[in-house]
Amino acid sequence: MVFALLCALGAHWFVLQSVAWTTMLAGNLRTASLTEALERTLDGKHPCALCKQIAAGRNSEKKTQFPSQLQRFEFLTATTPYTFVAPTRFCLLRLTSCSSKSVPLAPPTPPPRFSFV
DSSP states (O other): OHHHHHHHHTHHHHHHHHHHHHHHHHHHHTTSOHHHHHHHHHSSSSOOHHHHHHHHHHHHHHHHSOOOOOOOOOOOOOSSOOOOOOOSOOOOOOOSSOSGGGSOSSOOSSOOOOOOO
16 A cells, blocks of 8 residues: 555656666766766766656656646525524423433442343
């Protein structure tokens, strides 16, 4: 489930890009110093073939997603206004046994025994 979530969030592109950068850094270290190799690898001006494929894959993935269309909410106007009318007959019912006197204070003796079979 975690793997599926990471793929849905685009973590696979991050992993592929990390592999591409590592490969580019190793190749650039053969001909340049560490600072020059890091700068050339991460500047974005010198992409390798894998970086170009990753960028193309990201762009194609974004194009295939559903376009988000902003929609306006349309509210229908009511032709007649709503009016609330009180009922003609109303009576308040009393609750029975709502006092604390109806609740027993002590547990029943002997306590009930249950057998779990």
